[in-house]
Amino acid sequence: MNAANRASPLDLLRLHVLVVILSLIAEWIGIIKIPLGVGTLLLLPLFYAFLLAIALNPHLSRRVHPLVPPRLSTAASPIILIAIMPFIARFGSTIGPSIDQIISAGPALILQELGNLGTMLIALPFAVLVLKMGRESIGATYSIAREPNIAIISDRYGLKGPEGIGVMGVYVVGTMFGTLWFALMAGFLGSAGWFDPRALAMACGVGSGSMVAACSGALAEAVPAMREELLAFAGASNLLTYATGLYVSLFIALPVAEWLYKRLSVRKGAGAGVDVEAPDTASVADTAAEPRPEQQLGHTAAMLAAVCAVGWITNVVSSGTLWGALPGMIILYVMSLIGLVITRIVPFYLPAIAWISLVSILMTLPFFPGSAWLVEQLSQVNFLAIVTPVLAYAGFALSQQEFSMFRRTGWKLVLVSLLVFTGTYLGSAVVAQLLL
Structure with a gap:
């Protein structure tokens, strides 16, 4: 981050206060349920927090610069990953007590990752045959385009080529709307009764902290009687995605996308490509140059304390009790710090949120000393109230480059992106449903 644009401690305080205010407004609005045929569309507080933050971006x-200067947006970007850590720890705490049910569903959890190939079965033909997209459709549809998927495309083709344009376009749309789309899909399908709720929960584990948070949160609201079990399955699925998703994308999804694209482009004479400008990869390089959270533990610990305080405040409003969630938030803070320290010292790299999840699973297994007390305290933490501030930070963090790319690529990449997300979720849910 450029020193001239670096946020001061007062700037960070202002950002956290703004996030608290928007989160409280969102929690005050509450959950709005809109009946749609056999299902129900759930509008969650995280939805309002995201939109309010975008309005103030x-x-x-x-016009909002006197209240929210651009340096606050820059400061919000790295906070998103830190803010999702307590939620990941809360996620893991649901896996430990449910370990027997998860083991019994093992094959479904492992193989549902193959359902992500549904992205190509739905989105790639549409991109090539209807929108007449060229090779950018490969980068756009072979995955949900999160950071590991960008790394694969960057290594194989480079980000300035058509494949790089495609993956970056879906990445931007996913950053802006992906969490909301997953939440809407999960809430609707969960209330429709077409799938086993456990299959829908497994499909939430897509390897993106904010997406899995929104998806599982909406599903838990749609099927409240299975809340803890659904969270456990979603958390276990997301953890497995970190272990298997990269390899499925690299060795199965990308080759299949190449093969299918060649067949479709020959059939319809596609390949010229749509008029999509190359993304500004400078912001990607800047992001890559930023130290990872575990590399600056002191700074991360301070930021983590701030976001945990924000989460506690939103929990107070959500639950109506002042101290009920405080012990649980402190536990989540400690679990997150332990995961960060492990990430720092182990000789191989695994994302910090994966280690945090493993730590919280271990500490809540039935044989772990004091696990019953830990689970009881953590049950007082409303996981949705933790996610709402994350989406507020995300709304503030959207950069000029992301807004510019969205204006350039317009409705075509939005359509393709939503089809990618839909194919990923439905494909995984179908595979899990068949194996349960």
């Missing part, structure tokens, strides 16, 4: 309008 300094890159969208200069």
